[in-house]
Amino acid sequence: MDNFNFYSPTEFVFGRDRAEETGRYVNKHGGTKVLIHYGGGSAVKSGLIDIVKKSLGDADIAYCELGGVKPNPRDTLVYKGIELCRKEGVDFILAVGGGSVIDSSKAIALGVPYDGDFWDFYSGKTPEKALPVGTVLTIAAAGSEGSGNSIITKEDGLLKRGARNDILRPRFSIMDPALTQTLPAYQTACGATDIMAHVFERYFTNTREVEITDRLCEAVLLTMIKETPRVIADPDNYDARANIMWAGMVAHNNICGVGRQQDWNSHGLEHELSALYDVTHGAGLAVIMPAWMEYVHDHNVLRFCQMATRVFGCRMYFEDPESTALEGIRRFRSFLHSIGMPINFEELGAKEEDIPKLVEKLGIGEGTRAGFMELNAEDVAGIYRIAAHASLQGMEE
């Protein structure tokens, strides 16, 4: 196990009707003038924004608002938000929505107290301060409610880049599983895929002797395999929603990932897909992740056997470990398909002829991307090609 720091000072406020307590938690965490940041109409139509406003009003907290965050949130709205916050003297950003809204809120929080361009922090600069952020979560997916991560897309050139720092962790996150019950099945499944990907990006590591984090990763994956089909079949299943929502936080606040090298190449490769085609992140991951697994599995066959046996219940064939490893990957792809996810470029709406463009935008050049297996441009093209042509052929179930 490697040395690490783990600092997750977010207060999680979980359960039914907790959004009514928003004002109390803004107050507790020092906010006096709030920007309510949200996405499209659903948070308004559902009445959630009104509940939040009433709660802020009851706590005598002033607010202004900025809606319109889209999936794969854009820098253009972040600039608007920064300007608005400065004009209005905002000292607390309240994200009401899913990962995109929270990521956009974190970007605004970074930009307000900074003299330069907030994009600097998405180009490698380490932030030193940020306004505090609180969240009222409406989608279990990105884990942004408990993470120090934020990903923004630059409109000009569709560059998708991330910032990561503990100062970006929300001060509080209100998580009411009932708020996710109105999500369409497709969005629910995209979120579930994202959650599983956050775990797999940590699970595939070259660091040895990390049993506790391996087991924690597997705990989240096993939960997702049990609960996701239940919410797809019955969107109103509060308890299944609740298990997924807490799993989504655990998957990405890094308690499963400390002390080990992580990968993140599937996320990297997916970001180019969602930037180019504006597809949902989870759907892109469903196509990329099993393809990445197929391409890299012989880097450490026994680790894939561990996944296959512990997570997907495969039998271990000791005379032919590779068959067990590949069976695990097939079951993962089959699971994704069963919850309605695309599994190849055609189903996603991507084009094989764009592969050179996707590879180029990753900017690897003559170099490599670090991770479980180091990838050069040719490797990346190989993964995209597997993703382009993937099928369920040869699946056991």
Add this chain to the structure above:
Amino acid sequence: MDNFNFYSPTEFVFGRDRAEETGRYVNKHGGTKVLIHYGGGSAVKSGLIDIVKKSLGDADIAYCELGGVKPNPRDTLVYKGIELCRKEGVDFILAVGGGSVIDSSKAIALGVPYDGDFWDFYSGKTPEKALPVGTVLTIAAAGSEGSGNSIITKEDGLLKRGARNDILRPRFSIMDPALTQTLPAYQTACGATDIMAHVFERYFTNTREVEITDRLCEAVLLTMIKETPRVIADPDNYDARANIMWAGMVAHNNICGVGRQQDWNSHGLEHELSALYDVTHGAGLAVIMPAWMEYVHDHNVLRFCQMATRVFGCRMYFEDPESTALEGIRRFRSFLHSIGMPINFEELGAKEEDIPKLVEKLGIGEGTRAGFMELNAEDVAGIYRIAAHASLQGMEE
């Protein structure tokens, strides 16, 4: 799943040689005048206290010190600590040691800013403020480095009582697994037993639909079953120590226990044993926990089958679930015995004729103790009697 709040704002600083950074973290978390609180001679002899003092000195942080904390820490030393802190103007308590030292530190932290008797908070009063506490952990066991819990024994009458509040969570905890390598095998095994008990007290619940926390609990238990025999066989196994140390934190910061009714009757029954005989908490738990399981298993046989199959790898006998449930309990007791733990009163040094006294000190009277199964005085006596006579007879392995 029940509604819950989860707030664990401790900064964990994990890995080799991290104690050298103590001063930096005291500084970061606002301490200017520190009480170094520790136990017997081992922290001094090992040179750890010197490393901590040097680090504080390098960071220009003044300190005073108070050693002498014993297992099952006493109120008498807490009073001394409170007096010393007031006299010296201490604003930060630094615990260097295991759970007893940390618990004693938390008690001092509660007492210093309080006008009344600190024992009030161990008699049900809710604390409103406490000095900040930091820890340098030397034993993986109590989980106090990441919890808001503290347990103190009142010298007069040997009453063992707890306080619990998020304000008692340490600001930072330095966790160097190498510091635990000098622990004798018996203490290591006691610590491992305590860690497993913290999980089981959460695992056995009447709350339904808690798959994510069930799986997280199982992740910790599976890790302990793998790693504990390895450190007993090879005390210098850093990686196994590291997995146990992080598991010990995860077991008790409550991330495994949120949203569900918990039990804690095994801890309650054990506290009377360690108060009366001054035995190590983990050893007492090794005797009580499987006895409690035997007594209550038919309250929910299938939950015990889940433990037996998922944690102890038992086969499920669908025609006779109880046999699977009991086999799981037998395997647990067998595991405890294999790591050198006592499994009955004789091995622990307790006496069957004291059972009425133990029951009386629990103070149930005509009432009951809440939990997985509600227990009256007769039930408790029944559990103690099983514990008194337990053996490995009938064990499969």
